[in-house]
Amino acid sequence: MSNIRNCSRCGKMFNYVVGDVICDNCKKEIEEKFQQVKKYIEENPGSGLRQIAEQCEVSTKQLKKWILEERLVFSEASPIQITCENCGTRIATGRLCAKCKATVTNALNNTVKERQQALAAEIAKKQAAQQPNAGMKFLKT
Numbered sequence: 001m002s003n004i005r006n007c008s009r010c011g012k013m014f015n016y017v018v019g020d021v022i023c024d025n026c027k028k029e030i031e032e033k034f035q036q037v038k039k040y041i042e043e044n045p046g047s048g049l050r051q052i053a054e055q056c057e058v059s060t061k062q063l064k065k066w067i068l069e070e071r072l073v074f075s076e077a078s079p080i081q082i083t084c085e086n087c088g089t090r091i092a093t094g095r096l097c098a099k100c101k102a103t104v105t106n107a108l109n110n111t112v113k114e115r116q117q118a119l120a121a122e123i124a125k126k127q128a129a130q131q132p133n134a135g136m137k138f139l140k141t
């Protein structure tokens, strides 16, 4: 089944598969732009978001997207301040600091563990109910 959509960047019709509604051509161009931006930041670590956007001819929206995707990393020297969404600590990239990320991951793991334990208990109960005489037979012999 084909899923023809209009590219959100250039408007061209293309066969949409998954992710952003962007055609292959634009994806390639964005990737090239990303490499250009990355190089620019490496060479000009003191430049701000607007400066990077102007020099590389890229939108600040796109820059922020790359930051959230943890693709762009900023050094201590950078005026670009990215802070943890949870505790406000300064971070190099992404949404959360390492500490908050670990907390979130732990919380997720615990939920999964609890579910697995509850499921295992339920299965054990069902199995016990299905063989009511299993224990009795064993006692008789």
Ligand SMILES: [Zn+2]
Pocket: 007, 008, 009, 010, 011, 012, 022, 023, 024, 025, 026, 027
């Ligand atoms: Zn396009």
Ligand SMILES: [Zn+2]
Pocket: 084, 085, 086, 087, 088, 089, 096, 097, 098, 099, 100, 101
């Ligand atoms: Zn944090």
